[in-house]
Amino acid sequence: MRIDERIASRHRDLSPQERRAAATLLEHLDDLATYRAAELASLAGVSKATMSRLFRSLGYADFGEVREQLRESRHGGEPRLLRGGADLPAHLAREAEALRRAVEHPALTPAVELVASARRVLVVGWRNSHPVALHLRQQLAHVRGDVRVAPVPGQVLGEELADVGPGDAIVLVGFRRRPAGFGAFLEAATETGAPVLLLADPTAIEHARRATLWLECSIATELAFDSYAAAMSLVSVLADGVLTACGQGAQDRISGISRTYARLAEIEA
Template identity: 45%
Template sequence: MTPHIGQRISAQYADLSAQEQRVASFILDHFDDLAVYSAADLARLTGVSKSTVSRLFKRLGFENFQSVKRHARQLRSLGMPLVTDANTASGNGERFKRHMAREQDNLQRVLSRIEPATFEIIVEAMDRAQRLLLVGFRNSYPLAMHCRQQLVQIRGDVVLAPQPNQSLAEELAGLAEDDLVVVFGFRRRPKLFDALMDTLTEMPVRVLLIGDATAAGYAVQADWWLECPLDSISAFDSYASAMSLVSLLANGLLHQRLVQGRARIDSVSELYSSLDELSP
């Protein structure tokens, strides 16, 4: 990806005029809110002329302020926490309503895209797999970790990777056709993600890929692809639909192997008590 506007400002800051530096500094200080300002807002808030604002953006490689706003929205779609909707600052009551509506829409979208027959096949594969390897990086890691915490109560041989401060190769070594890898590939993935998917493609193992729309290009490298929207009303992504999908998969697996699952849950609960690990 080409340098974003903050990087462009940092690279050229010393060569900007004093007035351009005022605007540039304001942008850097309010980077998260960039998309909700107008050129007139920037001129007024920094005490410069609109022509100075326009001149700055052209020096930074943008045709006009509309291209800056498109650039900011592109950054947001790639996962950078930027505010892109001025209505976000509305009162709490309205904010809560809009948040609820967006969450409900995300959940509706993820569930409507899952074919029931495909879901049953995935659950059966999770049940029959000799080993379940759950992989997640950055924001995907907590999802993989939570998924593992749910599944390990139902069946054994559920592994989370990469472990803290550990490499990934050891966990991939020895994967066989009886194993299943669940890859969480939500946006702002590390470069290693490409190599991971290429490597899994060359292995006999089956792959379930779960991610947002930016991971759709990797779907051809997986046996199954489940898409979860992350849309929110403000800067930070919402993973509520992804967490709901994890719950759905865990419950599906439990009902797939109800007798064994309940027996393992009981065994885990007894160990909680004997180890005195959990408070009442």
Template identity: 45%
Template sequence: MDQHLGQRLRQQFDQLTPNEQKVAGFILDHFDDIAVYSGAELARLSGVSKATVSRLFRRLGFASFSEVRQHVRELRYHGVPLVTDSKALGSGLERFHRHFERERDNLHQMLAAIDADTFDALIEALDRAPEVLIIGYRNGYPPALHLRQQLMQVRPGVRLAPLPGQSLGEELTGVSQGTLVIVMGFRRRAHGFSKLIEQLEKGGLETLLIGDPTLAATGTSPTWQLECPLDSVSAFDSYTSVMSLINLLANALLHKRLGEGRARIDAISDVYAGLDELA
């Protein structure tokens, strides 16, 4: 992405007129919810004319305030925590209703996009692979860790990479053929993400890529790809659909290998008891 609105304002702040600086200061102080204001509201709240607001945005490279709002929506699409809905969460019970509706929509979109035959083939691969390697960077690391914790209760040979403070080079060198690699790739992905997928493809490894709809822009072609919408009613992404998908994968694998899976769960419970690990 090019420099966003906030970066442009900070870079040019000293070159702005006093009135333009008033608008710029207000925008920087309220950047998280700038998309909910109109141009007239920005002028009124900053104590300047609408012409000053228009002049400032033209100086920053925007033809109009509607172009600014579109720019902010694109930032939100790429994962920058910004409020783009003027109602945001709402108040009282409305906030819970709006939150529920959005979460329900995300789950519906995620599940509707999964082909049943493709999902069965994926579970078959999860069952037969001698090893499962799960890779997660940044905001993909917590769900990767959770997926590992779920799968390792059902089958052996599940590991996570990279470990904290480590790189992937050592982890990918010598990975055995037949290994299923699961990569978590959500928006604001680490630099080099596409190269990682290409490296896995060159190695002839089966790959499952779990991410949000911005995956389409990466141009990658993993063996399987599952998309989880992250939309929320406010600034921060929601990972409800991701965690639901993890639950679906783990349960499907358990029922695929029910005897072995149950035996492993019982064995783990015995070790818990032997170590007195759980309250």
């Protein structure tokens, strides 16, 4: 249980001083890991002994265990406010390293070949992965035909898998904080006989064992929220590779799409 859940479940059993200390913890929940136990006691107006008793009452050995739990929740994608503001140089360095690792991934070349040669491509992504899936579908649709994205609003995925089989390809975007049914969908996707390309961060390592290919891309940052900058860039690199692999046919398709844009006046001149 998270610390806020523990406080809620045991609040009735806390002493008045412990309740006062607990209220301070809840007020500073977003940046709790940046404090020391003595600082929290001072903020609450209680003794360090009272704060220590509170942690034990909540089932923790000490504040160090609380901080470790909070760090783990951030590693799992939960936003956490950073005390003192963002370390932008460190953030930019981490972004650059994430992108470098992603575009140098050994699975990129076979991923390009898979997407370029497939009869049809189904791109799937939920929650924060859905914009990445949409972006990939939009770029691939310029260079090859029969590229779909799922899920679409108001629909489920059973219908989407019904037409997929050997010779097709499924691109599954699955960055952390995935929905509970992610593993079940991946299993159903592999049963279609179509190869599955998984685009995900390192937390998907267990899912990656069932995928045909895994393009690993980190989204961890020095900031409170995950960043999808490297993921979006990787999508562009993947689409660029597919454009090259599809050759003149892709160029002709792009030209035809541009002519349609002009005829329908859909794009600003």
